[in-house]
Amino acid sequence: MADKSINRRDFLKWFGLTAAAGAIGGCVAPTPEVIEVEKEVEKVVTQVVEKVVTPTPETKPDELVMIWQTISNQDKLFKPVLDRWEADYGIPVRWIQTPNIEEQVTKTLSMFVAGEVMDVFTVMITSFAQFAEEGIIIPLDGMPGLDDYFEIAPASVKSLTQYKGKTMGMVQWVASQCGCYNKKFLEQGGWESPPETWEEWEDHCLKAKKDGIATYPTLWMCGTGIDHLNSVFYSLVGGAGGKVTEGDGTPTLGPGSKAREVLTWWAKSFLETEISDPRSLELRYYPAAKAYAQGQHLYHLGTRQTFFTVINGGDSPTIGQHDIFKQPGGPSLITGDSSGVGSTSENPEWAWKLMQYLIGKTKDGEYLGPSKLATEVLTPYPAQAVEDPVVSKLWSNLFSLDVALETLADTIAVTDIAPAIMTPWWPKWQDTVNTKLQECLAGLITPDEACDEMADSAMELKG
């Protein structure tokens, strides 16, 4: 009788064939159809919104799912908020935590594709348009009490939540750029106050460098990131009265534009006058603040949040030696991330109620969540937050409250400086912007070349 034992070669052959069959099985496509994605998304979203706006019997869900970051102690800050929620409504909240906001994009995308329930989660401003376009979040227009929040938020903040005429989220926190200065160095330089114009700033820095007060008087946040180097650039352009794109996404970076002018003097500060620290090019949000906190620089353009947590707080070796000042030249950029209600939520009306507890009012009218965020200088309603004596005292101990409120009153939203931020192609363009800005500030290309290449890229993506 023939030997029927299987040898290694046969086994490998049959295993490989079976694996290939499995792979081919995965390749078999359904009947190809050209799907009108926009219409389908519109249909799904309309159904969800109708469910929200149309009064329905009060049926409580078994739980709500919240995806939220724990950075800046938010895991501790929101615990009493969630406890209050559960005490008021008896609905537990399953909190899926991510360490920071950036990781939430990957997390929420994966959950959406898997069809998992997502009730409330953070939507980054840079991904906002994509989330809205893809139908991951639903419009909130018509939600009870929505407009009240926009009345107490800084003006122009509403634009951070709009997509194609619909309100797609509620602002979770806002940040405006502000200057930080070293009080000791200011005194050594003989100046009474920080600069109010960029010409003054340049004069201060040149003198500080010449007198040996600081080798590089200014440190920037110019590291590669979603909204690091590019945000600083947009803030400088907006403050100078310029724009980076028009409303339809057309870039405004051509010869004679404010953006090109700003980039030219900014590059000059790195390459010619050397008053800007070249090490800024690798420093992102917190590392830039920590580097400034070493006490080797006169000025830094940051945010009140990093000022509080890093420069004048935490383990800073120079606590108490710094204060904030209004960005020279004009209004500073204000930006922020939003919270959204997921289209996979099974209870959007309850999700909206939960969202209000986190970043709005409780059912008793208390701004519990925002007041907690205000202790980390992250509130979406800063003017309202300082009416709380606890917050007011905390902020006064950290920085000049008047300056902070003045800064917040004179802001320009990133959506006004670069309206293209609300397009789905914005993240792709940001990678080009980051690359070209860094190459320009490192002296590898000229400001004209950088602006031309950024403009070409925007026109190509815009279509």
Place this chain on the structure above:
Amino acid sequence: MLEPAAHDSELRETQRFGFRRELAGGQMALLLNIPTTVLVLLVLAYPLGYTLYVSFTQASIKQLQTGKMPLVGFVNYLELFKDPVFLLSLKNTFFFSLVSVPLIVLGGLFVAMAMKPEGFFIARVTRYLILLPWAVPPIAGGLMWNFIYNPNYGYLNAVLRNLGLVEEFVSVVGDPKLAMWAVIVAYVWRVVPFATVMFYAALQSIPEDLYDAAEVDGANAWQRFRSITLPLLRPTITVLLLLRTAWAFMVFDEVFAITYGGPGNATWVAAYFTYSYSFKYMEMGMGAASAYILTFIIALFALFYIKFIYTEIEY
């Protein structure tokens, strides 16, 4: 005529009576491998195939969720080869792999040889400590190196200044010429223990008699290493080259933690490109296509190693 061996008649009897007696060797092997095969098919083959399918579609997030994705043929692949950022990512990846893999193999061999002698205290200590870098999660290691490289308060700059090699702190990660080397150092540091362990195990299996005989014949240390150790390590070297090349082509964690692809796009690598297209730009079709191009390149390297470097060893 020779009588058939006793075990042959037992084998024929087993085949005639099937499961009344023990299964034949091949049958038992097949049975025991079925669970693993099913698992591999589910976890590996199906996702591989589905990704290949997605690479031929124009898939957004919503379309991925519904499963209805318009087929576009090879458009994604053609677009990738026209994309200068993708070509730059491939170039950076090749550079990264061609530099890091030899460093890992040589470094691993060096440390394994140093760990081999039994009598030395430092060799014993090294054996215990060598796995520590490997135990550190890649992202944590990347963040640690980010701290070391910091241009304002990092240890590297402090050491360089104290040694008198620099007057003021330098920017390593912010310099387009140095950033990739910074990533390579962090990656090699983490991965050398893997190579060391493999070489150490292989060195243990080389009979000492061969070295004794060579010594008697008058061979010096280098001759013994070149003529005995290296040839007998060829299978291990091949496996290491194959694995480390594949993993070097897939490097992501250190890039993400240390440079985030910057400065500019000086450290954009293929895996980071795939991540950007899939999760930042939400173009799943292009992300899948770029992943498959990488897979194809790794497969070519694997074939090259097996054909030209691998050899079976018999003592």
